[in-house]
Amino acid sequence: MDVFAKCFEFTRDLEVQAAGLYPFFKTIEGNHGSRVVIDGREVVMAGSNNYLGLTGHPKVVEAAIAATREYGTSCSGSRYANGTYVIHVELEEKLADFMDKPKALCFTTGYTTNMGAISVLAGRRDIIYSDRENHSCIMDATQLTFAETRKYKHDDMDDLARVLENSPPDAGKLLVTDGVFSMKGTICRLPEIVELKKKYGMRVFVDDAHGVGVIGPTGRGTAEHYGLDKDVDVVMGTFSKSFAGLGGFIAGEERVISYVKHHARQLIFAASMTPASVAAVSTALDMIRSEPEHLQNLQKVVKQVRDEFRRIGYPVNDEATPIIYVKVGEDIEAFQFWKELLELGVYTNPVITPGVPQGQSGVRASFMAIHTESDIARVIDAFEKLGKKYGLLG
Ligand SMILES: Cc1ncc(COP(=O)(O)O)c(C=O)c1O
Structure with missing residues (x-):
């Protein structure tokens, strides 16, 4: 038995790529803080852990x-x-x-x-x-x-x-x-x-x-x-x-x-x-x-995005953290949702098993102290459109 047999049998990546839904190892061509360049377009980065926005300071x-x-x-x-x-x-x-x-x-x-x-x-x-x-x-x-x-x-x-x-x-x-x-x-x-x-x-x-x-x-x-x-x-x-x-x-x-x-x-x-x-x-x-203003700005952004997600109908609480998880369903639906968000100019992270239990796949949006009003408006608009389309809003 060839020790590499499992590698040749593994085709899930190819199948998802063939469906045009592969969301991993996405190449970032430029990093401008709250915006990044992906596939030649500038999109809002709502999938980074650079919470205080200091990597480019x-x-x-x-x-x-x-x-x-x-x-x-x-x-x-x-x-x-x-x-x-x-x-x-x-x-x-x-x-x-x-x-x-x-x-x-x-x-x-x-x-x-x-x-x-x-x-x-x-x-x-x-x-x-x-x-x-x-x-x-x-x-x-x-x-x-x-x-x-x-x-x-x-x-x-x-x-x-x-x-x-x-x-x-x-x-x-x-x-x-x-x-x-x-x-x-x-x-x-x-x-x-x-x-x-x-x-x-x-x-x-x-x-x-x-x-x-x-x-x-x-x-x-x-x-x-x-x-x-x-x-x-x-x-x-x-x-x-x-x-x-x-x-x-x-x-x-x-x-x-x-x-x-x-x-x-x-x-x-x-x-x-x-x-x-x-x-x-x-x-x-x-x-x-x-410089407490970095943390204060982050806290302001966190409050604003959580309020906005709630306003448009997502079941989001007022936790103090900058991570918002939106459950979509099975892996393939989460990939589709993630892709449509990106088309609307918002980059998030897809989350599938084993990151979350089966059937709870979705996208994770994370926010930074450097997100501007217009970044947040773009994110909320995209999540609202797709939330309606996917029937996720309460
Ligand atoms: C909870 C937790 N612990 C540890 C790590 C590992 O940290 P690093 O990626 O900096 O090696 C991560 C990274 O994603 C994490 O989310």
């Missing part, structure tokens, strides 16, 4: 250029060996201070941050409690570790309590959850999780990739949003979203961070963040702290 761009001039284009090695530059250490100090935790540690991507940190924090004889709709890098981390993983129904605290009640009392327990769920933009039920933490003596690890820089009065994320900073043991964040770079971090107690630093293979055996990315992230962090 002159201060961030200049910092990345200056760091490249100073340190070169690559560190050419891992943090452990030859890839720790003074700017990596400075960034970690600033992050710890911002997150109000004793220490922080940076990895090269958000994905490997979770894989490295979770897989070493939970080991043999430990149990990981994981929401069924957690991000795939959390799922991958649970496959890497010797710990047992017990999943609970998405956002269902009764189910989590049931799973905890049926666990051996003396097992080490680590609860891992997205702070803001990346596909639907909902915020996890941290207050209930913290109650259960106290009852069952577990540790709590929050992946706040879509929360840090986005929610909470100063942008510190889900824990700050609920006023529960002290109750979260480890916060994980990524730099590819609000922080205008590439990389990830965890923040927590000094001994916990040191343990991860000396055990996580994804840190020890992978090249470190590039100087350009470190400098971009560091500058974005300074701006998040000293």
